[in-house]
Amino acid sequence: MFPVHVQAKDLRVTVGGSRCKQPYSASIYNISAMSYGSLSKTAVTALSAGAKLGGFAHNTGEGGVSPFHIEGGGDLIWQIGTGYFGCRDKDGNFSEKLFKEQVAHPHIKNGGDQAVSGSQARARRYTAGCQEYTGDRSYTQGGTLYTVASPPAHSAFSDQFTMLLYIDKLRVLSDGKPIGIKLCIGNKQEFERLCQEMKHNRIxxxxxxxxxxxGGTGAAPLEFTDSLGMPLYDALAYVQHMLELYGLRDEIKLIAAGKIITGVDIIKAISLGADICYSARGMMFALGCIQALQCDSGRCPVGIATQDKNLYKGLDVADKRVRVANFHGNTIKSTIEVMEACGFASLQDITPDKIFRRVEQGQTKSFKDIYFPKKPSPSSISKNYVLN
Ligand SMILES: Cc1cc2nc3c(=O)[nH]c(=O)nc-3n(C[C@H](O)[C@H](O)[C@H](O)COP(=O)(O)O)c2cc1C
Structure with missing residues (x-):
């Protein structure tokens, strides 16, 4: 009945736990991972330049940092997938030296490894040990080009504990920049085990x-896109539940991705535990995506998902960067308007008991009743661990 006033006109959240030396103040809405290679050079430059204009962050995708990310000038989250693009030695393994060199770039604000990538069928051409892009998804070394498919699993770690050690290593090598992981929940017990290892080892x-x-990407095999993983709301609630149960919530920020394109979408994700949201395809729409469904053919008619110069030269970076920044700015504005109307004076006020969904004819339930029906309790795999 009595709308409130949201003080912060630019909703931001600080990312960085107790071992992070360079915390990053992130917008609550950012550009999700999409590599140069899946997107054209003009698309990547326009996204990065839009991020700069609007003061938000741009995830590089597993293809790593390209000259077009740097040219755009936006804050970058460097994604390190199983191919270690940008920090890969000649055998395809993670190189501490190359990582350290690149991560020092001032535009790189966060790093992250992609924990579960699925089998990426996408072939990426690269040249061992060299970070230089030649365009069209190719890397060169001594003029030789190699074709690489991102492997299904990381070679730098093999289980929850070694993944945590790797995360800590990246944090040290980057002089304390925030380091995170991205995953789609598959097996719940694997995630709970991760929480236990975090608590036990304090990493x-x-x-x-x-x-x-x-989630959507033109690179994933169709059956993966169609059928694998837990839907976002269930997964967010589950992860929130586990982080609370193991007392980890103060150390870790939760980022959500999956069809979040409006202010209300952001509010719903936040109510389930997200601190920050990402958009991939929403940002593609801002660039002018018309859903021609040609991503996999390389013949995107609007110059976004293509490496054909004749197509991507039509994407006007100067115009599209403004559209990307406007899409972000107006979505934040809309988030604030809805918050004010609903009586949420701050992001902390957005709780799951305030959001309702119709579950069947004539019956609605709150997100709290749907997604958090009982108090968190450890599953049977937790017996050996002491809880808070
Ligand atoms: C063209 C394209 C390329 C993508 N590439 C990556 C990638 O390199 N790494 C990654 O983690 N996710 C990738 N994704 C997934 C997105 O980052 C995002 O998590 C997913 O699409 C859900 O967000 P959305 O519904 O806003 O698109 C890609 C998505 C698209 C559409």
Whole structure:
């Protein structure tokens, strides 16, 4: 009945736990991972330049940092997938030296490894040991080009504990920049085990990004896109539940991705535990995506998902960067308007008991009743661990 006033006109959240030396003040809405290679050079430059204009962050995608990310000038989250693009030695393994060199770039604000990538069928051409892009997804070394498919699993770690050690290593090598992981929940017990290892060893990622099953990429095999993983709302609630149960919530920021394109979408994700949201396809719409469904053919008619110069030269960076910044700015504005109307004076006021969904004819339930029906309790795999 009595709308409130949201003080902060630019909703931001600080990312970085107790072991992070360079915390990052992030917008609550950012550009999700999409590599140069899946997107054209003009698309990547326009996204990065839009991020700069609007004061938000741009995830590089697993293809790593390209000259077009740097040219755009936006804050970058460097994603390190199983191919270690940008920090890969000649055998395809993670190189501490190359990582350290690149991560020092001032535009790189966060790093993150993609914990679960699925089998990426996408072939990426690269040249061992060299970070230089030649365009069209290719890397060169001594003029030789190699074709690489991102492997299904990381070679730098093999289980929850070694993944945590790797995260800590990246944090040290980056002189304390925030380091996180991204995953789509598959097996719940694997995630609970991760929480136990975090608590036991007191090593935490600074952020965890949860991609819902509804996530989309032209690179994933169709059956993966259609059928694998937990939907975003269930996954967010589950992860929130586990982080609270193991007393980890103060150390870790939760980022959500999966069809979040309006202010209300952001509010719903926050109510389930997200601190920050990402958009991939929403940002593609801002660039002018018309859903021609040609991403996999390389013949995107609007110059976004293509490496054909004749197509991507039509994407006007100067115009599109403004559209990207406007999409972000207006979505934040809309988030604030809805918050004010609903009586949420701050992000902390957005709780799951305030959001309702119709569950069947004539019956509605709150997100709290749907997604948090009981108090968190450890599953049977937790017996050996002491809880708070
Ligand atoms: C063209 C394209 C490329 C993508 N590439 C990556 C990638 O390199 N790494 C990654 O973690 N996710 C990638 N994704 C997934 C997105 O980052 C995001 O998690 C997913 O699409 C859900 O968000 P959305 O519904 O806003 O698109 C890609 C998505 C698209 C559409």
């Amino acid at each position: 935490y990622p600074d952020f965890i990004t949860i991609d819902g099953a509804e």
